[in-house]
Amino acid sequence: MTKIITWNVNSVHTRLPRLVALLARHQPDLVCLQEIKTTAEAFPASEVAAAGYQAVVHGQASRNGVAVLARVPVTDVVRGFAGDPVPEQARVLSVTADGLRVVCVYVVNGKEVSAPEYELKLRWLDAFTAWLRESHRPTDPLIVAGDFNITPDDRDVYAPDVWRGRNLASEPERARIRGLLDWGLTDLGRLNNEGPGPFTFWDYRAGAFHRGWGLRIDLALATAPVAARCTSVTVDRDERKPTFGEGKPSDHAPLIVSLRE
DNA sequence: ATGTCACTTTACAAGTGA
Numbered sequence: 001m002t003k004i005i006t007w008n009v010n011s012v013h014t015r016l017p018r019l020v021a022l023l024a025r026h027q028p029d030l031v032c033l034q035e036i037k038t039t040a041e042a043f044p045a046s047e048v049a050a051a052g053y054q055a056v057v058h059g060q061a062s063r064n065g066v067a068v069l070a071r072v073p074v075t076d077v078v079r080g081f082a083g084d085p086v087p088e089q090a091r092v093l094s095v096t097a098d099g100l101r102v103v104c105v106y107v108v109n110g111k112e113v114s115a116p117e118y119e120l121k122l123r124w125l126d127a128f129t130a131w132l133r134e135s136h137r138p139t140d141p142l143i144v145a146g147d148f149n150i151t152p153d154d155r156d157v158y159a160p161d162v163w164r165g166r167n168l169a170s171e172p173e174r175a176r177i178r179g180l181l182d183w184g185l186t187d188l189g190r191l192n193n194e195g196p197g198p199f200t201f202w203d204y205r206a207g208a209f210h211r212g213w214g215l216r217i218d219l220a221l222a223t224a225p226v227a228a229r230c231t232s233v234t235v236d237r238d239e240r241k242p243t244f245g246e247g248k249p250s251d252h253a254p255l256i257v258s259l260r261e
Numbered sequence: 262a263t264g265t266c267a268c269t270t271t272a273c274a275a276g277t278g279a
Contacts, residue, residue, distance in 0.1 A: 010279080011267055035279085037268070062268055063278075109279060117278095149279095162262070203279085204265035213262075248266075251279080 001072060001098035002259050003028045006145040006218055007239075008106070008201075008252035012036040012067070016044050017246035022239065023051045026256060029072050030097055032104035034147045036065035043067065060090035066104045066146070072097050081131040085123050092128070100226065101136065105146035110167045118167055121149070125176040129183070138184025143222040147201075147252065152177045152187060155195030156216035168217060177219075185221035188233045188257055198235045201252045209240055220257045229259040 005028045009015040012033060023031070031053070036043065040057040048055045053069040058079040068074065078094040080087055091106045105128070110121035136142050150173040154160035163169040181187065189198070199214025206213070220233065233255065238244045240253040 014267070111278080159262085203263070206263040206265085208263080208265095211262095251266075 001029045001100055002261060004030045004032070004102070004143065004145065004220070004257045004259070005254050006032040006034075006104070006147075006220060006257075007254035008034040008147040008218060008250060010035050010037070010250040010252065012038060012044060012065075013042075014247065015250055016047060018239065018249070020047060020051050021245050022236070022254060023048075023053060023069070026236070026254075028256070029070065030102060031069040032093075032102065032145045033067045033069065034065075034104070034106035036067050037062055038065055056093065056095055058090045058093040060088075063089070064106060065090045066093045066106050068093055068095050068102065068104050070095070070097055081128060082135075083127045083131050085120065085127055091124075099141060101140060101142045103132070103142070103144040103146075105144060105148070107147060107149045109149050110173070112167045113165070113170055115167075122172055122176065125173070129176065129179050132180070133183055138223050139225070140223060141225045142185075143188075143220060143226050143257070144180070144185065145220040145255070145257070147217060148177065148219050149217055150174065150177055151215050151217055152190075152219070156197070156199075158196075158199065158213050158215070163215075168215060180221055184223055186224065186227040188220040188222055188227060188230050189216065189255070191227065191230055191233065193233070198237070199253075200235055200255055202240060204251050209242075218252055218255045220255060226259065229261075230257065231260055232256075232258045
């Protein structure tokens with residue numbers, strides 16, 4: 001297992017041509033997808049299989065939904081997590097591949113700090129962290145990858161002064177990320193990269209991409225044995241360009257993690 | 262910050278969530 005990609009596709013149906021092209025372009029061993037916005041029954045499994053990948057899906061109609069695509073054998077599939085305050089929302093999917101435990105995650109967005117959704121986001125993060133700590137060990141080979149909907153610190157925001165205290169950049173959210181790191185996870189995107197960025201998300205509105213208004217909210221967090229194997233972490237920024245490939249882009253770009261054998 | 266996108270409904274526009 002040498003290459004893992006995480007990508008919030010914002011509808012796997014709409015993004016299918018670009019997803020198939022991504023698989024051909026990067027030849028990843030495993031892909032974590034978020035916001036597939038469909039059920040397991042409706043997932044385009046045959047198209048993905050034609051590209052050489054098995055699809056493991058934790059789906060939900062219309063909203064949320066996560067999936068793992070793998071060209072290597074996958075075992076011990078777990079959908080969701082014990083203690084989830086909103087188990088009807090499909091946000092977490094865990095698999096084991098080539099001795100590595102992979103947790104694909106789509107964190108609650110939170111909307112804005114004054115919203116009830118923000119309180120849910122913090123509660124959800126606490127429950128997720130508690131489950132992770134109870135069910136895993138920091139000495140195990142583990143990677144938690146996905147859309148965290150949190151910028152870990154000011155280096156992850158194009159305009160920290162504008163964003164300070166707001167949803168995606170507020171201190172309580174960032175404290176939850178630090179909680180995961182304190183337990184024993186390393187932010188692979190910050191290995192040998194002091195930033196700013198690289199950003200992984202640009203809002204569709206206001207021409208954010210062309211103005212450089214990006215955020216780093218898609219993360220790969222890993223335990224020490226995995227971090228020691230990490231050789232590179234890159235963002236496929238081209239994938240966010242409206243003129244790149246077939247169809248429209250997602251508002252997120254894929255994050256590509258390479259590991260030594 | 263807001264020049265969009267994808268989804269749904271009782272659908273040919275408007276609301277929701279991101």
